[in-house]
Amino acid sequence: MAIRPGTLREQTDQEVVSLAKEGSEEAYRELIRRYERPVFSLVFRMVRNREQAEDLSQETFIKVLNAVQSYRPEYKFSSWVFKIANNAAIDFLRKRELDTLSLDGSPHADTPELIEATALQISERGETQLDEVANRELGATIEVAIAQLRPEYRSCILLRHVDGRSYEEIAEMLNLPLGTVKTYIHRARNELRILLKDVRDEA
Amino acid sequence: MTPWPTHHFTADDLDAFHTEALSNEMQLHLETCEDCRRLVVLDRQVLAMMNRLSSFGPRDGFADRVMARVTVGSPAPVPVLSYPRFTRPRIAALSALAAGMVTSIAWSTVNRAVLEGWLDRTSATLWNLGASLWQQGLLLLAAQPWYDSIRSVSGEPVRLALIAAGTIGLYATGLVALRRLVTPSAGSVSNARA
Numbered sequence: 001m002a003i004r005p006g007t008l009r010e011q012t013d014q015e016v017v018s019l020a021k022e023g024s025e026e027a028y029r030e031l032i033r034r035y036e037r038p039v040f041s042l043v044f045r046m047v048r049n050r051e052q053a054e055d056l057s058q059e060t061f062i063k064v065l066n067a068v069q070s071y072r073p074e075y076k077f078s079s080w081v082f083k084i085a086n087n088a089a090i091d092f093l094r095k096r097e098l099d100t101l102s103l104d105g106s107p108h109a110d111t112p113e114l115i116e117a118t119a120l121q122i123s124e125r126g127e128t129q130l131d132e133v134a135n136r137e138l139g140a141t142i143e144v145a146i147a148q149l150r151p152e153y154r155s156c157i158l159l160r161h162v163d164g165r166s167y168e169e170i171a172e173m174l175n176l177p178l179g180t181v182k183t184y185i186h187r188a189r190n191e192l193r194i195l196l197k198d199v200r201d202e203a
Numbered sequence: 204m205t206p207w208p209t210h211h212f213t214a215d216d217l218d219a220f221h222t223e224a225l226s227n228e229m230q231l232h233l234e235t236c237e238d239c240r241r242l243v244v245l246d247r248q249v250l251a252m253m254n255r256l257s258s259f260g261p262r263d264g265f266a267d268r269v270m271a272r273v274t275v276g277s278p279a280p281v282p283v284l285s286y287p288r289f290t291r292p293r294i295a296a297l298s299a300l301a302a303g304m305v306t307s308i309a310w311s312t313v314n315r316a317v318l319e320g321w322l323d324r325t326s327a328t329l330w331n332l333g334a335s336l337w338q339q340g341l342l343l344l345a346a347q348p349w350y351d352s353i354r355s356v357s358g359e360p361v362r363l364a365l366i367a368a369g370t371i372g373l374y375a376t377g378l379v380a381l382r383r384l385v386t387p388s389a390g391s392v393s394n395a396r397a
Contacts, residue, residue: 036260037258142256193242
C-alpha cells in the first residue's frame with residue numbers, strides 16, 4: 001500500500017498510527033520523522049552524551065514501533081513516545097551516573113570531524129555571526145544550568161518548557177501525581193533562576 | 204476595593220502571571236514589591252531562554268537504522284495454546300497407563316467377590332483404627348488440667364456464644380489483614396502495553 005508522503009504529513013498521529021497498524025512502512029517512517037528530533041533532544045539533554053542519546057532514542061522508537069499494534073488510541077501517541085524515551089533516559093542515568101557535561105562534543109570523539117559532528121548545535125540558521133555567538137553563549141549557559149538539575153526535575157522542566165507539554169500530560173507520562181510535577185517544575189525554575197542570576201551577577 | 208495581598212509571589216502566581224491570569228490583588232502587589240518584580244523578570248528570562256533552546260537531531264540515517272530493527276505490520280503477539288508433542292516415550296507411557304487401567308477394570312469385573320471382601324476388611328480396619336484414635340484423643344483431652352475450666356465455660360450458652368463470636372471476629376479480621384498483605388497494588392496503566 002503506497003501512500004504519498006505529502007498526504008501522510010497532513011494526517012493526525014492517530015491516523016498515521018492506524019496506517020502503521022495496517023502495515024504501511026511509510027506510516028512508520030512518518031512517525032519517526034515527527035518525533036526523532038523532540039525525542040532525541042529530550043534524551044540528549046537528559047544523558048548529555050550524543051552516542052548514548054542516539055542509542056536510547058533508537059531503542060525508544062524500536063520499542064514503540066514494534067508495539068504499535070498494542071497502542072491504545074484513547075491516549076496521545078506523543079505522550080506514549082515521550083514516556084518510553086524518558087524512562088529509557090532515567091534508567092540509563094540510574095545505571096550510570098553521568099556527572100560530566102560536554103558542550104564541546106562527545107568525550108569519545110577523537111578526530112576534529114567527530115568533535116564537530118557531536119558538538120551541541122545551539123545556534124539557528126539565518127543569524128548574523130554576532131547573534132550566533134550571543135545565542136551560543138546564552139544557550140550554553142542555560143544548557144549548563146539545566147544539566148545541573150536533578151534528573152527528575154530536568155525531565156519535568158524540559159517536557160514543560162521545551163516540548164510544551166501540559167502539567168497533566170507530564171504527570172501521566174512520568175506516572176507522578178500532578179502536585180509533584182508542579183513542585184518539580186517550580187523547584188527546577190527556582191534553581192535555574194538562582195544559577196542564571198549568578199551568571200548575570202558575574203557578568 | 205481590591206484586598207491587599209498578604210504574601211509574595213507563589214509558584215501559582217508566577218504561572219498566572221505568564222498566562223496573563225494574574226489576580227488583581229497580586230497585580231497590585233507586583234506594582235509595589237521590588238522583590239517580586241525581580242522574581243517575575245528573572246523567571247520570564249528563564250522561560251524565554253528555555254523557549255529559545257534549539258532541538259537536536261540524531262545522525263543521518265536514523266530512520267533507516269530504526270526501521271532495520273522494526274517488523275512492519277506484525278500483529279501483537281497472541282498467546283497460543285501449546286499442546287504437548289506426541290513423542291515415542293510419551294506414547295509408550297500413555298499406552299502402558301491405558302493398558303494398566305483396562306486390565307484393572309477387567310480383573311475387578313471378573314473377581315468382584317474377592318474385591319468386595321478386600322474392601323470390607325480394609326474399611327473395617329480403618330474404622331476401628333479411627334475410633335480407637337478418637338477415644339484416645341478424648342481421654343488425653345479430659346486428662347488436661349485446663350479441661351474442667353473450659354468445660355464449665357462452654358456449659359453456659361451466653362459465654363459460649365460470646366467466645367464463638369469473638370473467635371469468628373478474630374478469624375475474619377485475620378483474613379482481611381492477610382488479603383491486604385498479599386494483594387499486589389494495582390498501578391495505573393496509563394498507556395499502551397509496551
